[in-house]
Amino acid sequence: RKEVEQDPGPFNVPEGATVAFNCTYSNSASQSFFWYRQDCRKEPKLLMSVYSSGNEDGRFTAQLNRASQYISLLIRDSKLSDSATYLCVVPNNAGNMLTFGGGTRLMVKP
Amino acid sequence: EADIYQTPRYLVIGTGKKITLECSQTMGHDKMYWYQQDPGMELHLIHYSYGVNSTEKGDLSSESTVSRIRTEHFPLTLESARPSHTSQYLCASSETRSSPLHFGNGTRLTVT
Numbered sequence: 001r002k003e004v005e006q007d008p009g010p011f012n013v014p015e016g017a018t019v020a021f022n023c024t025y026s027n028s029a030s031q032s033f034f035w036y037r038q039d040c041r042k043e044p045k046l047l048m049s050v051y052s053s054g055n056e057d058g059r060f061t062a063q064l065n066r067a068s069q070y071i072s073l074l075i076r077d078s079k080l081s082d083s084a085t086y087l088c089v090v091p092n093n094a095g096n097m098l099t100f101g102g103g104t105r106l107m108v109k110p
Numbered sequence: 111e112a113d114i115y116q117t118p119r120y121l122v123i124g125t126g127k128k129i130t131l132e133c134s135q136t137m138g139h140d141k142m143y144w145y146q147q148d149p150g151m152e153l154h155l156i157h158y159s160y161g162v163n164s165t166e167k168g169d170l171s172s173e174s175t176v177s178r179i180r181t182e183h184f185p186l187t188l189e190s191a192r193p194s195h196t197s198q199y200l201c202a203s204s205e206t207r208s209s210p211l212h213f214g215n216g217t218r219l220t221v222t
Contacts, residue, residue: 098211101152
């Protein structure tokens with residue numbers, strides 16, 4: 001099983017829609033999870049950490065499902081400015097560093 | 111608020127030239143990383159370092175080399191640039207192996 005997998009998309013949604021991305025991981029001992037946002041031709045930027053209890057930051061909610069080994073990112077009331085690639089970050093199988101998923105591309109249309 | 115700096119931001123150079131991409135961070139992080147990313151593609155780890163005088167190759171084979179003589183500085187060198195090296199190179203650092211990475215704004219390299 002790959003260390004981390006994401007649906008590459010693109011997800012094309014209208015403004016105001018709610019959209020969710022999942023990211024599966026293979027290291028069952030993983031403790032640290034993150035979501036990053038990357039705009040075209042820019043560096044990835046930390047969006048939010050993912051805690052066991054889930055966490056919310058404004059329109060963004062991140063959740064962890066340990067039993068099924070995936071993390072999710074929910075975006076409510078999508079804005080045009082949310083258009084970007086969203087990268088999940090999880091520990092690698094050796095547990096000695098973080099590894100990035102291939103990213104899910106989101107396009108929010110007027 | 112950038113605490114990790116990469117220079118140059120853009121570089122166009124001819125085949126066969128030796129180049130060094132600079133990366134410096136002011137956060138005192140022991141862990142530093144170099145990634146290569148083509149437009150619209152995923153990040154590939156090419157080198158990492160967990161401290162001074164410690165460097166390792168990443169998942170993607172690269173003809174580049176790195177050094178870590180000082181904690182804050184992690185330069186990447188290509189001895190002889192080729193068109194296949196054209197890409198964006200991103201440097202990052204983290205406090206621990208499980209802490210989030212902080213990225214520089216990248217160097218976009220074009221080899222003609």
